[in-house]
Amino acid sequence: xxxxxxxxxxxxxxxxRLAAGPAASPLRQRWQVELKLRSLKSTLGLGQxxxxxxxxxxxxxYVRLMAYNLVRGLMGVAARCHxxxxxxxxxxxxxxxxxxSLKLLGxxxxxxxxxxxxxxxxxxxxxxxxxxxxxxVRPTEPRxxxxxxQVYPRLxxxxxxxxxxxxxxxxxx
Numbered sequence: 001x002x003x004x005x006x007x008x009x010x011x012x013x014x015x016x017r018l019a020a021g022p023a024a025s026p027l028r029q030r031w032q033v034e035l036k037l038r039s040l041k042s043t044l045g046l047g048q049x050x051x052x053x054x055x056x057x058x059x060x061x062y063v064r065l066m067a068y069n070l071v072r073g074l075m076g077v078a079a080r081c082h083x084x085x086x087x088x089x090x091x092x093x094x095x096x097x098x099x100x101s102l103k104l105l106g107x108x109x110x111x112x113x114x115x116x117x118x119x120x121x122x123x124x125x126x127x128x129x130x131x132x133x134x135x136x137v138r139p140t141e142p143r144x145x146x147x148x149x150q151v152y153p154r155l156x157x158x159x160x161x162x163x164x165x166x167x168x169x170x171x172x173x
Contacts, residue, residue, distance in 0.1 A: 044068055071094055075091070078123040088131055089130060094129050
């Protein structure tokens with residue numbers, strides 16, 4: 001999302017500003033890249049991976065990137081075929097439509113012509129899944145997330161004191 005005033009460059013902390021000029025352009029580009037990477041990470045659900053090994057984590061990231069590229073590719077095809085700007089299409093809406101349609105398209109018994117017609121229908125539908133038009137410009141919000149609760153409570157004292165408390169509790173029972 002572009003900032004309403006493109007001249008100042010807003011730093012990740014959100015407080016400091018740099019004057020526009022030749023030095024600001026690379027910083028502005030870097031900030032846009034960071035925003036897009038952050039958006040990609042949240043879209044793919046890569047906040048916390050459930051796997052234990054590095055190899056499985058790598059595979060999970062690759063699979064999610066392939067799914068992301070599939071959705072973005074379909075958005076590009078639909079936008080090009082129907083003359084719709086790709087930035088107006090809703091990623092979440094297209095993802096839902098694609099995964100529902102894959103149930104039908106993936107069936108091998110469907111004749112090729114019918115599969116092609118189904119694909120054309122899906123492109124038409126994707127071109128219709130647009131982002132809502134906002135009446136007012138929404139204010140920028142800080143990027144913050146509530147993390148899911150952890151299994152164990154936070155350690156609020158030294159580990160030695162925690163061991164002593166645990167020993168007292170286990171001796172009472």
